[in-house]
Amino acid sequence: MGMGSDMLIRKPSDIRSSEITPKSTYLGRREFLQAAGLTAAAAATGAFDVDLDAQQRQKLTIVGRMVTTTDTISPYDAITTYNNYYEFGSDKADPAKHAAEFKPTPWSVTVEGLCNKPGTYTLEDILKPHAIEERVYRLRCVEAWSMVIPWDGFPLGDLLKRFEPKAEAKFVEFTTVNRPTEMAGQRIRFPKPLILWPYKEGLRMDEAMHPLAIIAVGLYGETLPVQDGAPLRLVVPWKYGFKSIKAIVKIRFVDKQPRTSWMEEAPTWYGFYANVNPNVDHPEWTQSRERRLGEIRQRPTLPFNGYAEQVASLYAGMDLRRYF
Ligand SMILES: Nc1nc2c(c(=O)[nH]1)N[C@H]1C(S)=C(S)[C@@H](COP(=O)(O)O)O[C@H]1N2
Numbered sequence: 001m002g003m004g005s006d007m008l009i010r011k012p013s014d015i016r017s018s019e020i021t022p023k024s025t026y027l028g029r030r031e032f033l034q035a036a037g038l039t040a041a042a043a044a045t046g047a048f049d050v051d052l053d054a055q056q057r058q059k060l061t062i063v064g065r066m067v068t069t070t071d072t073i074s075p076y077d078a079i080t081t082y083n084n085y086y087e088f089g090s091d092k093a094d095p096a097k098h099a100a101e102f103k104p105t106p107w108s109v110t111v112e113g114l115c116n117k118p119g120t121y122t123l124e125d126i127l128k129p130h131a132i133e134e135r136v137y138r139l140r141c142v143e144a145w146s147m148v149i150p151w152d153g154f155p156l157g158d159l160l161k162r163f164e165p166k167a168e169a170k171f172v173e174f175t176t177v178n179r180p181t182e183m184a185g186q187r188i189r190f191p192k193p194l195i196l197w198p199y200k201e202g203l204r205m206d207e208a209m210h211p212l213a214i215i216a217v218g219l220y221g222e223t224l225p226v227q228d229g230a231p232l233r234l235v236v237p238w239k240y241g242f243k244s245i246k247a248i249v250k251i252r253f254v255d256k257q258p259r260t261s262w263m264e265e266a267p268t269w270y271g272f273y274a275n276v277n278p279n280v281d282h283p284e285w286t287q288s289r290e291r292r293l294g295e296i297r298q299r300p301t302l303p304f305n306g307y308a309e310q311v312a313s314l315y316a317g318m319d320l321r322r323y324f
């Protein structure tokens with residue numbers, strides 16, 4: 001299909017926000033092996049009743065499970081020792097190495113911008129009403145490695161709705177904590193800072209409300225390790241890993257597409273949308289293949305990381321080469 005001429009003059013803010021996919025539709029796919037619903041009781045009381053301390057690896061109460069792939073789940077060791085988290089350094093081993101310096105509790109999140117319920121919310125305020133589900137999702141990085149991860153969390157949209165975003169809110173911006181005393185990578189100054197802190201990411205409102213986008217607070221049934229984004233991080237499984245921002249301290253509702261950290265660092269390499277797309281290569285390498293951690297042979301990368309059936313409609317009519 002060719003690119004419509006009207007496409008060329010559309011600004012991101014003009015792009016149609018699609019309807020949220022109803023749960024019944026996205027669960028219809030054969031690959032979703034199990035998707036136990038939340039029990040009414042658990043949903044009413046919330047399941048997050050543990051004393052939060054990510055470094056203690058406490059057990060979470062999991063009330064539902066959604067498995068989105070037949071592929072083998074990656075080992076806990078791989079998920080917690082091979083990380084991208086520049087706040088701790090640029091090497092994949094750095095986050096695990098320096099994680100103990102970081103204190104994920106107490107924590108609070110500031111909510112700002114175009115919503116009726118702005119304010120500063122403690123971690124407990126944030127988590128209390130949400131029942132925790134396990135979501136086994138693929139994570140695919142621009143560097144062409146991937147993993148299958150059993151995240152524990154709840155839909156991002158359920159959280160955002162609590163702040164009552166206004167109709168003018170078209171995008172939502174997320175910011176990571178800036179805490180150089182506890183984050184070794186943020187202390188690096190020479191020859192220059194690794195990135196311009198704080199780390200920022202953003203989603204279009206309809207992407208953020210999609211039921212596959214979650215706030216993760218755990219891994220393998222336990223509280224989230226620091227290197228994976230404790231105490232709370234985003235997981236957006238159809239986008240490259242860098243969109244899944246860790247250690248969130250600020251959520252801001254805005255009417256214009258926000259700048260994001262990687263767009264600031266290298267705008268020709270990292271677009272705002274960053275949907276996993278085997279047909280749009282990174283300027284330096286192909287994005288059509290990936291290597292699952294622990295495997296030798298590469299496998300083909302799937303459009304939208306295998307979640308096309310659930311999310312492709314969000315981008316109907318958009319030229320995904322232009323909005324990469
Ligand atoms: N704050 C922050 N969030 C971040 C990053 C980062 O450097 N800083 N790296 C991103 C990238 S590139 C990836 S691939 C994922 C990795 O998540 P994981 O380490 O839990 O696998 O985190 C993302 N979230």
Ligand SMILES: [Mo]
Binds near residue numbers: 140141142143240242
């Ligand atoms: Mo990544």
